[in-house]
Amino acid sequence: MTSTRSATLFAFALLAPALIYILTIVAYPLFDTIVLSFTNASLRQEYDFVGWANYQRIFGAGNFTEVIIRTFIWTFFSVSMKMLIGMCGAVLLNAAIPGQTLFRILTMPPWIVPMAIGIFMWGWMYNGQFGMISGLLQNFGLTNGPIAFLAYGNTAFWATIVTDVWIGVPMVTIYFLAAMQSIPKDLYEAAWTDGAGRFYRFRRITVPLMVPAIITMSLLSLIATFNSFDIIWILTQGGPSGSTTTMIIDTYKTAMGSRKYGEGAARAVVISIFVTIFCITYFRAVRRLQQGEAK
């Protein structure tokens, strides 16, 4: 039934809407980005090809490499904190104690609420004069004066990371929790019968069996974090003085702020190259993990 020609035709007919949609809205724009990156396109309808000029310009000016390095540092800290906090959260939510279901539900809001609205709330919390964090620090006498977190490069950098972690943690936690629950119970019971302690069981059973989930989630999270736009745009718009300008923000500013579509496209191509590398790594990792499972 499945190998005949009419079956193939039927399958493609079923796929056609999805294929056409994705080709038009994702594949074509991706192709167009590459084409535009070699032009001087702007708001005007017509444009000329300029060869590698855009790439020469962005790599010639020193700040692009700076932006790339900043993006990687930002992403690295954000992803590591998401994994760490997500793992702690999963362990806590996995414990068989009263209130378990309620706590699981309470973990989800940052993931489900429109991101922008969660970020508005953080925006207020970071307010120096009247915000919660600065306010509580002063009330407990931990700082002398108000700290306007978003007004200084250094604190703004970390503030945006914390907010990004906050948005990512629920999904990582629930994912890790599900992976943790899919570990066969009898493994724990056997270890328990042999007198293994709780921490020993965690180290020798939970962690090794969670490795595939951790690798998968780190890579997915890496890609999502690398592409993170909303948080920085709402909190700082890349400022103060560029200290939170990641590659996405930088591209957006070039393209939508200055309307330099050609140069913006060149910057977007550089992002796409990185994303492609992450993507290939992810596919390879998943395949290797599945082969490991099959063994």
Add this chain to the structure above:
Amino acid sequence: MTDVARSTEIAAVDSPASVKPKARTRSAKAMIDRYKWYEVAALYAGLAVFLFFVLAPFIEGFLVSLKPLAQLFSRPYSFIPKTWSFDAYVSMWTSVPALGLHIFNSFFISAVVTLIVVVIVVPAAYAFARFNFAGAGLMLGGFLAVNMFSGAVLLIPLFRLMRTLGLLNSYWAMIVPGAAFLIPSSIWLLRTYMLRIPRELDEAAWVDGASRLYTLRRVILPLAMPGIVVVAIMTFIGAYAQQFIFALTFNSKTEFMPLPIGLFAFFGKQEVIWNELMAASFVGILPVMIVIVFLQRYLVAGLTAGAVKQ
């Protein structure tokens, strides 16, 4: 249940042979999950810290919405409002005249996106789950790769595309690209679900002379319904939670703005009326929050089915 079945079940429960091992495993499970008092204390303390991190912005946001503006801009800082007032919940409707419309737009856009995604994804997932055609694996990988590119990277050509199609400054400017980035993960999710429906059912229908389309409609669709519900919920949440960049870039008309952008315009002003902003945020997200409490099982199911096993 028939009487015979019930009586045999009772007999089975009564017989000592079946009782004993059950009791033993239960006690082993209970023992392994038994915590000392300080362990329980540590767990609750840990959960308190964790949930405080997760919920602090909401708690603070809610308390801010109840503080009169004068108190909000006074020092020293106090976490709990000194005087409670619901004024912000009244005055916000005049400060953001289109608030109701923004909330409606958010729901409307998400609902249309969900509809489009479900209509496109169900046949596609069925094709991937049942037919071994050339290039299926590659295409499936291609769809997954789409997930890795964010709309932000493709913004320039998308903007030009929307302009060419004449969709700028309309609902479609947000719906069309929004749906595109939610289709791939939904295909994966539903395909995984459909793979679990026994192939024999399709074959039996085929033998009985049912056409392929009829099989899909009458055999597969009803059985895949729980999976489709999960996909629809995940899509709606995705569409609802991520309304920002397309709405920010492709639409400038107030009457089409979804809630986040409607409030962002408000946020961008020189003097932010924070208590109203928070009040408006809460009123806007309340319906979803309530729905989530009831649907959380589906959410966990959707997330884990899509990601753990592929």
